[in-house]
Amino acid sequence: MKQEYTAVVKEDGEWWIGWIKEVPGVNCQERTYNELIETLKITLIEALEFNTQDALASVGVEYNEIKIAV
DSSP states (O other), rough: OOOOOOOEEEETEEEEEEEEETTTEEEEEEHHHHHHHHHHHHHHHHHHHHHHHHHHHHHOOOOOOOOOOO
């Protein structure tokens, strides 16, 4: 299943800036809209991977993984 996230973007002078609404800290700035969208995707993937690694490192060796739908 592919997750979807919401990018909030705006043009500010010569720059495009954007944030991923659902993931704090994922924000980028680029010269073009297309570059911004690509950079947001890359940054989001990296943040999700880092959060996964951080959670697994914190939990130890014995744990359960449970899918939660909201």
